[in-house]
Amino acid sequence: MNSRALAALIIDKTLEQGGKSHELLREVFRQQPDPDVRERNFITALVHGTVGSALTLDFYLEQVSRIPVGRLKPYLCSVLRMGLYQILYMDRVPASAAVNESVKLIRNRFGEGLTGFANGVLRAAARKTDWKQPEGAVSLSLPQPLYGYLTGLYGEENTRRMAEYFLEAPPLWGRVNESRIRPEEAAALLAKDGFDAVPQPLLPSALRISRKPEEKTSPGCPLEQTEAVRGGFVQMQDISAQLAVRAAGPKPGDKVLDLCAAPGGKSLQAADLMRDSGEVTACDLTEAKCRLIRENIEKSGFSCLKVRQADATVFEADFENAFDLVIADLPCSGLGTASRKPEIKYRVTEEQVSELAALQRQILANAVRYVKPGGKLLYSTCTLTREENADNASYIENELGLTPLPLALPDGIPGFTAGARTLQILPGAALERSEPDPAGREAPIAAGDGFFISLFVKEKSS
Numbered sequence: 001m002n003s004r005a006l007a008a009l010i011i012d013k014t015l016e017q018g019g020k021s022h023e024l025l026r027e028v029f030r031q032q033p034d035p036d037v038r039e040r041n042f043i044t045a046l047v048h049g050t051v052g053s054a055l056t057l058d059f060y061l062e063q064v065s066r067i068p069v070g071r072l073k074p075y076l077c078s079v080l081r082m083g084l085y086q087i088l089y090m091d092r093v094p095a096s097a098a099v100n101e102s103v104k105l106i107r108n109r110f111g112e113g114l115t116g117f118a119n120g121v122l123r124a125a126a127r128k129t130d131w132k133q134p135e136g137a138v139s140l141s142l143p144q145p146l147y148g149y150l151t152g153l154y155g156e157e158n159t160r161r162m163a164e165y166f167l168e169a170p171p172l173w174g175r176v177n178e179s180r181i182r183p184e185e186a187a188a189l190l191a192k193d194g195f196d197a198v199p200q201p202l203l204p205s206a207l208r209i210s211r212k213p214e215e216k217t218s219p220g221c222p223l224e225q226t227e228a229v230r231g232g233f234v235q236m237q238d239i240s241a242q243l244a245v246r247a248a249g250p251k252p253g254d255k256v257l258d259l260c261a262a263p264g265g266k267s268l269q270a271a272d273l274m275r276d277s278g279e280v281t282a283c284d285l286t287e288a289k290c291r292l293i294r295e296n297i298e299k300s301g302f303s304c305l306k307v308r309q310a311d312a313t314v315f316e317a318d319f320e321n322a323f324d325l326v327i328a329d330l331p332c333s334g335l336g337t338a339s340r341k342p343e344i345k346y347r348v349t350e351e352q353v354s355e356l357a358a359l360q361r362q363i364l365a366n367a368v369r370y371v372k373p374g375g376k377l378l379y380s381t382c383t384l385t386r387e388e389n390a391d392n393a394s395y396i397e398n399e400l401g402l403t404p405l406p407l408a409l410p411d412g413i414p415g416f417t418a419g420a421r422t423l424q425i426l427p428g429a430a431l432e433r434s435e436p437d438p439a440g441r442e443a444p445i446a447a448g449d450g451f452f453i454s455l456f457v458k459e460k461s462s
Helices: 003-015 021-030 035-053 054-061 074-089 095-110 116-126 144-154 156-166 183-192 213-217 237-249 265-273 285-300 350-370 390-398
Strands: 173-177 195-200 203-211 234-236 255-258 280-284 305-309 323-329 371-381 420-423 430-433 443-446 452-459
Touching: 003 021, 003 095, 003 280, 021 035, 035 054, 035 074, 054 116, 074 095, 074 116, 095 116, 095 350, 116 371, 144 156, 144 213, 173 183, 173 237, 183 195, 183 203, 195 255, 203 371, 213 280, 234 265, 237 323, 237 371, 237 420, 237 452, 255 265, 265 280, 265 285, 265 305, 265 323, 280 285, 285 305, 285 371, 323 350, 350 371, 350 390, 390 420, 390 452
Parallel strands: 255 280, 255 323, 280 305, 323 371
Antiparallel strands: 173 203, 173 234, 195 203, 371 452, 420 452, 430 443
């Protein structure tokens, strides 16, 4: 199956069948024993771009299709969106190739019946120069209710900036396993496999990773197959997520519980900060998720980690008052990760947010009982809603009786002031600007996912 056929299948399963684009991409690439990096990148760009811009593409499709988008056959609609995305947004793809290859997909699926229609729509799009331009939420490919909610919470300028970031290719972030290797050594290891890796000044363990310019014209190897990642020297983890565990300040000898740990990034980071001294218990709901955690632990080389399959909504009696730090990075609506999982922004509803906030409070009621007197609770999410973030932080303080603590983060992170007890990172926010690398190339602005971080202590009884 060719690249466009694979991309169209993933787009269709995502937009029309409720699939998750990142899982579908991962499964497709897993089935390719000798992947071509350029092909993978092209497929990923088609999927993320088409899914992320779906509402805007529909606005344009309505101008060249005699059949309304809502009445098109699902797969036909997916292919037309993908073809139009190439015509409008992918400068390196000739319009003729976008049209012809899309028409082939329609012919292969439906025969000649819809081929003429698809050909006419895409050729009309390729010729058209007088497009009516979308405005407001549609121009950002955000559903109007979500656009209104975010604008009310963060203002129009911030909402537009976040939505534009959702439409970009997300940056690649890695975290150095500093128990085994120094950041500069990890960067050198990645360089051997064709990647630039720039440590961030305020958080040197965070590497901003990109393929070397000279490697963009050669096949290279996928990032996950580099020696640095396969060997557990670098764990792929967004910089915002790295800040969460850093803010909790786990110390050597601590006993730590990570309640919803898969794929294990925060558990591994805690073990690293503890220098493999103490104990980290990583829990998750299913055996499949626990298996993923074990695989990452095995690569990391840590001995202080153990995995336990557990339902975070069910109280575990042997955990009561047992941990110096409980990490509650809980299931959430995930809006902060929409640059990586673009379909999320179309699926979040008010009802879903309310249900998730209730689930989070159910888990938090257990989590506070696991914190020993004098111990800490880290509550974090990768979302942007008030109900899941600030309201739950107030719930921990006012209903569950824990005391907010200052976050243990370095000065200089925009949006953070010394002594702050919560931090809301907006998607794409510039966390800091890296210094130019030794070769003189200007390093990119460090930006990450949307994230909420809060920290609490359980006071000792007098």
